[in-house]
Amino acid sequence: MAPGKAVLKGLLKIALILGALYAIAHFLGPRLSPADYRAFPVTGSRIAIWVVAELHLLFAAFVLGVPMFAVITEYIGMRTKDPRYDQLAHEFIRLIALAFTMTAALGSLFFLGLFFLYPKFFGYMTRIFQPTYYLYASLILGEVVYTYLYYYSWESLKESKRLHLTIGILLNVFGTLIMFTADAWASFMMSPAGVDPSGTVSSLWAAIHNRTWMPINVHRLIANVAFGGFIVGAYAAFHFLSAQTDEERAHYDWMGYVGNFIGICGMIPLPFAGYWLAKEVYAFNETMGISMMGGIFSWLFIIQAVLIGVLFIGGNYYLWLAMERIPGAERFRGYIKWLLSILVVCFAVWLTPHTLIMTLKEQQAIGGTHHPLVGVFGVMSAKNTAVNLIILTTFFSFMMYWRSNLVLPATPRAKTLKVLEYLVYGIAASLVIFIGVYGYFVPTIVRVEKLSPAQVGTVLAAMILLVAMASMSVKGATSLGEIRWGTIPRRAQYALILLSVTIVLLMGLMGYLRSALRLNYHVYGLLKDTHPGAFTPNLGFATCVIAVVALLFYGCVCSIFWLGQKTERRS
């Protein structure tokens, strides 16, 4: 299809959805009797909105994450002149058109849900944010134009890659701005600003640029990259498992590797962004911060630790299995058990709850409410140390994978670099542990403001230094053979699928936290949730809803992939 025609088609589709939305709200709204809340059959309005909002957010993450993935891989393809990267980017951007329609439909459903079921809340938000609604609609139209242009100009701009990449970047700019706009609404509900207690706006910009807006923007942006990578990994894994030829297996093996690489690259800075967000939550309202980390939501972080632990251990496990298909990688097998041990120990520390649920008898048996040894690990000092060491270990696995078929030159320079590399790892790990232990002896504020950033800074600096040193050390290295794409064990593909399911569950869980933190408020401290059935569900209930949404998302994504394949075959 010609790019111009495709853009028009896309615009028409989105205009139809937006038009239908406006028509329903405009004609039906005034005909309903005024109410603060309206009921929704069977599930109730709360669950209905929860499911639709979360599904919408997952698809939004997909349509924002995959174009980032596509532009990065297209750029790598342009730089390396490897056509596989270009094909991969093209293959994925094809799915976006279908996913985009789904996202818009779910977004419209979400909008209508709030409009009809929560009119008081919707009215309140509209009074404050109405100008941003128009901006949002304009940005969506811009996103549609660039999505279709990016996909349908792939062939015609084959010789003008820079121009095509610019279109891809613009697509991502629009996507990011859409996310920033929606984040303004969501973060305002959490940390309102720019309004007086009666809801009168004093500054729209202050309402947008509230305390948690930028941390949420950054956190979601990075999370979307990781999400896009892991979804691509799962797609590749499924195709690898059902491949009929060696050629297909090789292609999807490679695609899975790229997906996992980008996913893990996104995961590495994610805990730091999460830390910043949590810090801002405390800065905005200490009561909210205490609810989150030490109050009724503290156990949620144990489930979060399980999920993040699965992501890191799963990502590492995939890399270790992937080394099986690299000639010469057997030289590094000995490291794996040590890396696994570090990951498991750190995972266990991260998992340690601050408060153990015990009977009085059990408490007497261990001499208090804290275990004499394990109790020490239930605090932030230990957990921050553990997560920094997990990141450093994952980075080590990557570097090991990257150079596993290389024999470094036996020059004094290469030998010195190798020693220096181990030294950097050692110093970084020791510093992280030292700062962690020191954190037990200082007031909380020192730990939050100084020590935790110092730990993060140490790990980031070490990673930058190690990449530079590794790049220098491979100069003049000889290869023991090419990677045997397609020969990776099948269980590695299940690791990729596990990663994609885990990140979906993790996003659902953290979405629940962000929302539930407001307790009985729609807008924290300003607009109370006065619905007769208002309550903050417990974790058991929340995990059930998140599970249902994850399965629905899985079903929808499978359908989109299937439709995409069908379209491809037809064309």
Next chain:
Amino acid sequence: MRNVFWKVTGFVVLVVALFVAIGQKVPQIASYPPKEFTEEEFRKMQQTQLIEKGRQVFGVGGERCSQCHIIGQGTPGRGPNLQGVGARAVERARERAQQTGRSYTAEDYIIESVMEPQAYLVKGYPPIMPKVYLPPLDLSETDIKAVAAFLESQGGDVTITSQTQLKPEYSQRIRAAKLAGAQPPKGNAQNGADLFYNRMRCVGCHTAGGVGGQYGPVLDGIGNVQTVDYLRESIVNPDAVIVTGFKKGMMEPYFRENLTDPELDDLVRFLLTLKK
């Protein structure tokens, strides 16, 4: 391919099921907003009911007060362990009386600790307790009385009842907080003024804007100190709260019966504009 699809689906379902299983294994704490009572219901409340309401407001497992305070066994919180606080309050009140030169009962000490926690801190604890009558805790006057009664019940004699009056400055502070957080009321103030001065002739008994009768309370300045709910109640059920110096039965039910719901909103909206 179909075979692979079912295998992968089975794997996905298994992972999701494990996630749900972990979710069921952790402690389950749901948070419910404290039950709201009308003034009338609250006034009729027995002491045991009041203490029970206080227990609900206090919360369990990390809700509201229990986020920082424990009672009895458990991990020490950010605030003092409140087991036996009712008994300790007698001694603390004595110390407080010596410190300030004013008389203090255990009840005074407990109410002060809730309303002004920084006034007399327990040694070793930092001044971090938020104002309970402001959001996000946003406790009402009845909530505060109930939670104070619950704290008295922790080893002490419960003297607080639903009839207990808080110090006027405390009541004023709570009312001001609720006014600040009130949503913009519904209704049209101009229509309300028309109802007040002309159609319903409220002005015959009440003074507003410097004009009117003296049979009912003067309403100038009422917008500064009263809430939407209070004003509505005063029109719908005028005998619910009687202002000092006036008698029950003075205001006829006729007024409510002749007002439609939107007119009632208009009238309340007008009364809220009567500020000094």
